Amino acid sequence: MEPIIKVENLVHVYPGGVKALKGVNLAVRQGEVVAILGQNGSGKTTLVKHFNGLLRPTSGNVWVKGMNTREVSIARLSRVVGYVFQNPNHQTFLPTVRDELSFGCRNLKLPEQEIKQRVKEVVIRFNLKDKLEDNPYDLNLSMRKTVAIASILAMRPAIIVLDEPTTGQDYAGCQQLLKFICELEKEGHTVVIITHDMMLVGELNKRVVVMSNGEIIADSLPREVFKDDSILQRSGLLPPQITELSRKLVPYGIIDTALTILDLYASIKEKVM
């Protein structure tokens, strides 16, 4: 099957001359969850902004659901790619949560009845019933982020891009988010996550694409990346502490690269029981 996102030899040079992407190739299958990792300035945001047409290739091509992004409008792409910005203030500007949740659907020119139905669905899903008449700016950051995610989801995009979704979230918020990403996967959505949160990456345990200096330097699973010192060094990634601890315990017979506390616990239990 054709990948839902196909990136071919993508180069992006910003007007000031910064070459942010230097020939990136990537294919993402429908229903895949992919985390894009890398240091600040490695090109993650520049890459994903090509998926919804916010940026156009300087050279190379990007296809989303068979559409060459050079040839279609941002409006058309936004039906397929929902982009949840890192800072919810960049996408929250209406006076009530209800208005926010219906805004994207209104832009899609859906019938009023359909909009009501979709808003109702996300309200139930994200437990927003009591917040509907609130001003989003009166909510805390975590809740505002939830509203931003819900308003994108109401548009039912096939692909959802989450830019740093755990920033500003407490532990409970992060766990909720993990659960939500797994639900999206089960529902067949393709999810692309930009993140510096290695705990999230470990807990998710899905495909990771590592960027450095405008290039993809690894495309693998977290375990493989976290035990590859050369990738870690080039990308500046720091594995979760539990992974580092498990690697130090290898000489004592503990399995390599645990991603979570449960992984390490299982390994220790096996060793001592």
Ligand SMILES: Nc1ncnc2c1ncn2[C@@H]1O[C@H](COP(=O)(O)OP(=O)(O)OP(=O)(O)O)[C@@H](O)[C@H]1O
């Ligand atoms: N609008 C812009 N104009 C000029 N240069 C830019 C612009 N946006 C990003 N850059 C540069 O392009 C390179 C890649 O930036 P990008 O934001 O894609 O990296 P990133 O990996 O997403 O970083 P971060 O983790 O900080 O968000 C950096 O050198 C950055 O300074």
